[in-house]
Amino acid sequence: MTKRIFISTVFMLLTSNLMAQNCDCLDNFNFMVNKVSKNYAGYNDKINLNNKRAFSQLTNNLLSRSKKTTNIDSCYVLLRTWTNYFKDHHLRIQLDWRYREKYPNKLSQLNKQIPKFKNLPPPAKDTLAKEASLKQLNDKTLLIALPSFEWDEKKKIDSIIKKNQVLLSKTPYWIIDLRGNMGGNDLTYSPIIPYLYTNSIAIFPSEYWASEDNIKNYEQQLKDKSVDDEAKKYIADAVALMKKNIGSFINPGGKDTIYVKLDSIYEYPKKVAFLIDRNTASSAESLLLTAKQSKKVTIFGENSYGMLDYANSQYFDIFCTEYNLIIPISRSKRLPRNPIDNIGIKPDILIDNNEKQKINLIRLQLEK
Structure with a gap:
């Protein structure tokens, strides 16, 4: 045998x-x-x-x-x-x-x-950050560069926030540079959210397409030891719903809009500026949608890329x-009323692509 x-x-x-x-x-x-x-x-x-x-x-x-x-x-x-x-x-x-x-x-x-x-002219010839970093421009303003939200960046961002808690808690103005950030994972930027919070945040969850292959992919992830217990519970609930609804969409959260309320509003920062460009995409745009709802936040730059409507991408084995x-395998509950794909998120204050002193321009705007 x-x-x-x-x-x-x-x-x-x-x-x-x-x-x-x-x-x-x-x-x-x-x-x-x-x-x-x-x-x-x-x-x-x-x-x-x-x-x-x-x-x-x-x-x-x-x-x-x-x-x-x-x-x-x-x-x-x-x-x-x-x-x-x-x-x-x-x-x-x-x-x-x-x-x-x-x-x-x-x-x-x-x-x-x-x-x-989608045909875009080349991006500005700006010098972009290659890794997450925090720099004190002066006693009033911090520059936080977040060029990626890939999963391996999470530890770096967590470490930066933890090491600089005193500085973060007393500096009134922040500039968060998201230029060139093509996304990654929404959990990567989660430590930033409490600092931005001023009021209830409306989040449009994702709904998942239930198919045999999508179920198999998620069941494989449940066997992955690197996936934490909270994520596994979410995946397991999604799988259970998918199995009952093959050939249709399922919404694990059960609501079209979720409202998030935090316990406190941080005194600092007073104002936060996000600098974006045409290569700010995916999870970086997800952060922008959340940040826009804060009374502290102003977005500078040009329209973001526009790559957020369909997400939770899965790898499928192919012959070659x-x-x-x-x-x-998922789509946002924003659809069809508020699409972002190939449109992008519009900045509050447009900065010409050829402007070479973008950071300094924003700093002066915050500190005036």
Whole structure:
């Protein structure tokens, strides 16, 4: 009996490995279309009676081309052309990090061949922060740079807040620099929120698309030891609801709007300025939506990127290991009334992109 189980396991591993090495473009194209149509939270919002015919034509055209495409790079361009139809940067095929590391110059070359759904001029030639930091500009103003909300940044941000509690608690003006912050995880910026708080915060939660694959993905996360107990409880509740509602959206919180009230309002800071640009996106925009509700906050710069409506992106195994397939499985309850994708969040005070002294300009505005 043990020998039979061992042989069966080896066979399954070999079969799985062969599938993973399948870089036939047609197979990967069909796999991608199937997974996106079944699991993407925005699929039925984006494909409707008005564009169904044009979308089918595009899909069939790319399908035909995939039969003749044998090169990994060319197939990547083809696959990405299809996902770009949805105009959602959270939905994408991307080249695996190992492939990008092996061929560092390929990605920018290939991306030039992909039809863009959002054309922006280059960002300002500003010197941007490379890591989270806190700097005292003078006795009145702090500059806090938060260039990323990726999960590995959380410890850095927590540490900065903890080490500088005395300074934070007595400095009246803060400038929070979010330029170039393409997001990550909402929990990463959570230590900032109590300092901004002045009144009840309205939060529009996410609702999740219930599908067999999305359930499997979340069940795998429940086995992950790095996921804390609070997150596991939330995921487990979502999975239970999904299983009862396959083929529809579920809302684990049960409310369309959640109001958050904190116990106290900090005396300092008195005023907080956020500096944003066209590359402020995703979780950074989520922070902006919360911050805008504070009486302390003013937003400076230019419109943010606009990449927040569909989120909670999950990785899906695809046949060819040179590719990663990423699909957002949730949508915001802000929709359809208040979309942000490809629009962005408008600043309270616009700063010209060519202004070279943005930080100093904001400092003078705060301190006057």
